[in-house]
Amino acid sequence: MSESSSVARVAATLRELVKDRPAGARLPSSRSLVRELGVGPVTVQRAIDQLVADGTVITRPGAGTFVARARVGGPADTGWQRVALGASPVQASGALEALSAPPVDCLDLSRGYLDVGLQPTSRLAAAAARAARRPQAWTVPPPSGLPELRTWFAQQVGAEAEDVLITPGGQGALSTVLRSLVPAGSPVLVAEPGYPGVISLLRSAGLVPVAVPTDAGGLRPDLLERAFATTGSRVLYVQPTFANPDGHVLAADRRGPVLAAAAAAGAFVVEDDYARFLGHTSTPPPALLRDDTDGRVITINSLTKAAAPSLRVGCVVARGPVMQRIRALRIVDDLFVPRPLQETAVELVTGAGWNAHLRFLSATLGERMTALTTALAIELPQCGFTRPQGGFSLWLELPRGVDDADLARRAEGAGVAVGAGRHFVVAEQDTAHLRLCVAGVDLPRIADAVQRLASAF
Incomplete structure (x- = not known):
């Protein structure tokens, strides 16, 4: 059984204990729970932390864990909110x-x-510890991100460091980029099948996803040209390398025609390069960005999939005036990616074990x-x-x-x-x-x- 499953099982057991006890009642000690449930002390502590977080129990250092008091008052009458909010544009x-x-x-x-x-949990822990000790770890980072991190991402996709903007993971980057390019109501071409996170994002931003079918070789250029002509779209979203969910790679002989179709339509190509580090046997093909000669391709990369879910550090690579707009919206959204997280990423990817x-x-x-x-x-x-x-x-x-x-x-x-x-x-x-x-x-x-x-x- 995985550690997360063990924590969930212990948490469920503690919730059953709480149901039968009045507010203020003391729960068995952690040592007793370890012995009775056959799990480690760390598992017990994480389960207790879950119950503390949702208000089920409280802990008193040196005294133990106790059933929390019930909240005063009944549930709030929030029916008015349904009238005020109207139909929800958010589809997640x-x-x-x-x-x-x-x-x-x-x-x-x-x-x-x-x-x-x-x-790489041990490497992440060591990287975070080193990052937290850096002299400027808790200060405001440069608006575009730490220079070392921008340089590293640039090397991965074949770009210049000045064209890189650090973002809070790939999803945050996609949100900023797509909202920067076209106004609400605009059609956006999406390779299908495709990533549900971007489909939800487009619909929630008031943009209209339009499917472009793929096969084993990726996007079909003939259908892409037809989709551009039919919709007048100015944006194509695509995952050329190990696409989610079917794992296809855009065929080498289709890369040129895809870019040509976008050029003929005067459109941007948003390349989601999320799986660059997830090849099984051979080196993945270069980013589509490397075939781009006129700043048409905007590439997004991230460490989240290759390292850990909560290492939400990614980047946008773009050239020309569009980067100014993307950077401005990035700052408006959430100012900057926390510097300790950026410093941790630098320590991780530049370390000997990466x-x-x-x-x-x-x-x-x-x-x-x-x-x-x-x-x-x-x-x-x-x-x-x-x-x-x-x-x-x-x-x-x-x-x-x-x-x-x-x-x-x-x-x-x-x-x-x-x-x-x-x-x-x-x-x-x-x-x-x-x-x-x-x-x-x-x-x-x-x-x-x-x-x-x-x-x-």
């Missing part, structure tokens, strides 16, 4: 689905975040993906898929007549969490899909996870 269902933790003891094939075993971590991550993701595809071929031969060469997700085509959302619910009941494919598309689909991720389940449990999924059929 796909993003929320991607963030939601599966139930305790449910194998996780749904979320695209590295489990603790794949995160490249070793990337090699370990690459090999492990490859092994897990091989185990997943092997198990699928045995347990679900009626489903189709193409093995990705990078990233952490696989796009599983379901037999006709199978409902993806219903299957996902039944799979959770069978003990495995999967992603319903409808969150990854804009338009109607002929065939339903599931997204399966290998980031959150370790190698020995993958076959078991697929067997549970098969039982849900």
